[in-house]
Amino acid sequence: MDTDMDYERPNVETIKCVVVGDNAVGKTRLICARACNTTLTQYQLLATHVPTVWAIDQYRVCQEVLERSRDVVDEVSVSLRLWDTFGDHHKDRRFAYGRSDVVVLCFSIANPNSLNHVKTMWAQEIKHFCPRTPVILVGCQLDLRYADLEAVNRARRPLARPIKRGDILPPERGREVAKELGIPYYETSVFDQFGIKDVFDNAIRAALISRRHLQFWKSHLKRVQRPLLQAPFLPPKSPPPVIKIPESNESNINDAGDLLDNPLCADVMFVLQDQNQIFAHKIYLATSSSKFYDLFLMEHEESQNPVERFCKKEKPTKDLLLRTLSLDTDEDTDGASLKPSNACLRISRSDDTLLTSDCEDESWVALSSWSKGFHSMHQEIMLNPISNRTCSVTVVQMDSSIQYGPFKTVLQFLYTGQLDENEKGLMRVAQIAEILEVFDLRMMVENITNKEAFMNQEITKAFHVRKANRIKECLSKSTFSDVTFKLDDGSINAHKPLLICSCEWMAAMFGGSFVESANNEVILPNVGKSSMQAVLDYLYTKQLSCTLDMDPLELIALANRICLPRLVALTEQHAVQELTKAAVSGVDIDQEVLIYLEIAQFHNAHQLAAWCLHHICTNYNSVCSKFRKEIKSKSTENQEYFERQRWPPVWYLKEEDHYQRVKKEREKEDNVLNKHRSRRKWCFWSTSSAAFA
Structure with a gap:
C-alpha cells in the first residue's frame, strides 16, 4: 500500500x-x-x-x-x-x-x-x-x-x-x-x-x-491524553546458580595399575618359580576374584591373633585344617590326606624371632590340596622395598605351573579390569585365569582370539560393578582393613591401598615419610564418624552416600581439608537439594542459609556460598526484617554484595516511590482540571439558557 x-x-x-x-x-x-x-x-x-x-x-x-x-x-x-x-x-x-x-x-x-x-x-x-x-x-x-x-x-x-x-x-x-x-x-x-x-x-x-x-x-x-507516566521496570529474579559437579579426576599418580608396579602398603607377596616375587594388596585381589577372597578370608578368620595362639603353644587341630582347606572348593577333601602334623603356620615377629608350633618341621600352610596353582602360605615381617618400612606380609608360594609374566598380567587385570589385546602369551594367561577361576579374563582372551574384542567393554563394565559392590562390603565389614582412623566419636577401619589410589592427601600421608605411614592407627581430631564414613564411601565408590546424621558443613570442611573438590561439590549439591525441599515444604530456611554462608566460603564451598548469597539477595527484605543483626554481622564483602544484588534493587524501590508520588500528583492535577472543565461547561450551559430565555 x-x-x-x-x-x-x-x-x-x-x-x-x-x-x-x-x-x-x-x-x-x-x-x-x-x-x-x-x-x-x-x-x-x-x-x-x-x-x-x-x-x-x-x-x-x-x-x-x-x-x-x-x-x-x-x-x-x-x-x-x-x-x-x-x-x-x-x-x-x-x-x-x-x-x-x-x-x-x-x-x-x-x-x-x-x-x-x-x-x-x-x-x-x-x-x-x-x-x-x-x-x-x-x-x-x-x-x-x-x-x-x-x-x-x-x-x-x-x-x-x-x-x-x-x-x-x-x-x-x-x-x-x-x-x-x-x-x-x-x-x-x-x-x-x-x-x-x-x-x-x-x-x-x-x-x-x-x-x-x-x-x-x-x-x-479531543480524547487524546498527554503522555502517560511509565511504571518502573521490576527486573526478574535471577535464577539460582546451578551446582556443577567436576569430572572425577581426583585420582593421584598411583592409580590401580601403578600401585601394582609400585606396591606401597603391600600386604601380599607371591613367590613364583626361580624365586620371582610380586607384591600385591589383599583388598584389590579379594574384591576382584572369589578365589583370592576365599584365600585371604580363610587366613583372616583363622589367624586373627596368631602370635598369641602360638605363644600359648596351641597347635592347629585336624578339624581346623580340614575346614580351612575345604572352603569354597568343588572337591571333597579327605582329612587323612591333609597331614596336619606337617602343615602349620610360621609367623615372624618384629624382633625376627620365629614363633612356630610343635610340629615336625617349620612348614607353611599347604594349599595344593585346596586349589590348583597354590602351594603354601605363611606370614612374615619383612621390609617393603618401596616404603623401606617393616610390615606384616602374607607370603603365598605359587605352584611351578604359574609363570611370572602371565601371572603378572592376571594380577594387572584384577587391579584394572582391562586386558591389552597385544599382550603376549594370551593362551597362557587364559590357562592361569582358568586355574584361578578368573572367568572374566578367560572370556576376554577368547573374544580377542575370535576377533570380537569389542565385547570386552561390557565385561569390563560388569567387572567394575561387581568390584565396587565387594569394596563397599569390605568397607562396611572392615574385612582386610589395615588402618584404623580414631575420630572424636569412634573409630572406622579402612584400607590403605584404596585410599592411596583415591586421594592425593591419603597417598602423601601413607606413602611418604609421615609417621602415619608406619602406623596402623591414625588420629584425626575434630572429625566425626558420620563425616569420615561419607568420605570413605566416596573414596571407595566415587559416590556420595547420605545419612540422616550427616552434617553437610562438617563433611564439606573435611573434604576441603583432605583436598577432594569433587566431594565438596557433591555435598554442596546435596545441601542445596535439602534446603530447597525444606523451602518448598514451607520450612523457613533463612536462618540456616545465613549460617551456611560464611562457613561455606571459609571451606572453599563456593557454589554453596553462591546459592546462599542468591537466596539472601532474592529474599532480602524478608531476611533483613527477621535477621537484621545477623546481616550486619556479615563480612564487608558480603554486605556490599547484598546491596548490589538485592532484589528488588534499590534503584527500583526509589523509582517506585517516585512513580507513586508523581502519580498522586498527576491524579490531583487531573481532578482539578476535570472540575475546571465541569465548571466551564456548567457556566456555558447557564449562559446559553439565559440567552435563550
Whole structure:
C-alpha cells in the first residue's frame, strides 16, 4: 500500500517519528522491535551492532512493516512511520527532520557520554531543525542495569569498550536531564521487551496533542491524553546458580595399575618359580576374584591373633585344617590326606624371632590340596622395598605351573579390569585365569582370539560393578582393613591401598615419610564418624552416600581439608537439594542459609556460598526484617554484595516511590482540571439558557 493512501483515509493520522541519538545506543534495535517485532537474546544484541539506517522505504516494500505501523491510541487510528538516523554528530540529518511530528531522542544507560551529548548536541540540533516538534527522551538498554556485566563483556565484539559497573546510569540521571529540557522520560529494553509500546504510544500522544493545537477542528483528537507516566521496570529474579559437579579426576599418580608396579602398603607377596616375587594388596585381589577372597578370608578368620595362639603353644587341630582347606572348593577333601602334623603356620615377629608350633618341621600352610596353582602360605615381617618400612606380609608360594609374566598380567587385570589385546602369551594367561577361576579374563582372551574384542567393554563394565559392590562390603565389614582412623566419636577401619589410589592427601600421608605411614592407627581430631564414613564411601565408590546424621558443613570442611573438590561439590549439591525441599515444604530456611554462608566460603564451598548469597539477595527484605543483626554481622564483602544484588534493587524501590508520588500528583492535577472543565461547561450551559430565555 502506498504511503499517500494513509493521508487520504479519513480519521487516520499519519505520524512521522524521527529517532536520533549517538551511535550504538540501541536506536535501530528499538525501531526494529516496534516495526518488525524482532526479539533477540541479550548477547546477540550486544555482539552484533549493525549501523543500519532504517528508512521510510520499508513501509513501501514490506507488507508486515506496513501493517504493524497501524495502531489505535486513545481511540485515534494512527499510522506510525519510523525514521532511523546516523549517530555521527557531523552527519546532515535535515532531510530526516523535515515535516517530523515527534522526535525520539535516545541514549544508553550504560554510556554516560551519550547522555551528556543529549544536552550538548542533540537538543540543540533538534531545536534548530524542528523547534516546535515535541521530543521525548528514551534511555535504552535498561537490561544492562541488572545484567551480569562479565558475561556481557565476553559476548561483545573484541574491540568494543567494556562496560563497567560505574558506567551504569541510575534512572534519576535521565529524569533530571528530561526535566531540564522539559520533555517526558522513558526507559526501554529490547531484550526484556519492556517500554517499547510505552515509548511509541506516548510519542504518538505527544504528536497528536501538538497536531490538535494546530488542527483544532478535528474532534476525534479531543480524547487524546498527554503522555502517560511509565511504571518502573521490576527486573526478574535471577535464577539460582546451578551446582556443577567436576569430572572425577581426583585420582593421584598411583592409580590401580601403578600401585601394582609400585606396591606401597603391600600386604601380599607371591613367590613364583626361580624365586620371582610380586607384591600385591589383599583388598584389590579379594574384591576382584572369589578365589583370592576365599584365600585371604580363610587366613583372616583363622589367624586373627596368631602370635598369641602360638605363644600359648596351641597347635592347629585336624578339624581346623580340614575346614580351612575345604572352603569354597568343588572337591571333597579327605582329612587323612591333609597331614596336619606337617602343615602349620610360621609367623615372624618384629624382633625376627620365629614363633612356630610343635610340629615336625617349620612348614607353611599347604594349599595344593585346596586349589590348583597354590602351594603354601605363611606370614612374615619383612621390609617393603618401596616404603623401606617393616610390615606384616602374607607370603603365598605359587605352584611351578604359574609363570611370572602371565601371572603378572592376571594380577594387572584384577587391579584394572582391562586386558591389552597385544599382550603376549594370551593362551597362557587364559590357562592361569582358568586355574584361578578368573572367568572374566578367560572370556576376554577368547573374544580377542575370535576377533570380537569389542565385547570386552561390557565385561569390563560388569567387572567394575561387581568390584565396587565387594569394596563397599569390605568397607562396611572392615574385612582386610589395615588402618584404623580414631575420630572424636569412634573409630572406622579402612584400607590403605584404596585410599592411596583415591586421594592425593591419603597417598602423601601413607606413602611418604609421615609417621602415619608406619602406623596402623591414625588420629584425626575434630572429625566425626558420620563425616569420615561419607568420605570413605566416596573414596571407595566415587559416590556420595547420605545419612540422616550427616552434617553437610562438617563433611564439606573435611573434604576441603583432605583436598577432594569433587566431594565438596557433591555435598554442596546435596545441601542445596535439602534446603530447597525444606523451602518448598514451607520450612523457613533463612536462618540456616545465613549460617551456611560464611562457613561455606571459609571451606572453599563456593557454589554453596553462591546459592546462599542468591537466596539472601532474592529474599532480602524478608531476611533483613527477621535477621537484621545477623546481616550486619556479615563480612564487608558480603554486605556490599547484598546491596548490589538485592532484589528488588534499590534503584527500583526509589523509582517506585517516585512513580507513586508523581502519580498522586498527576491524579490531583487531573481532578482539578476535570472540575475546571465541569465548571466551564456548567457556566456555558447557564449562559446559553439565559440567552435563550
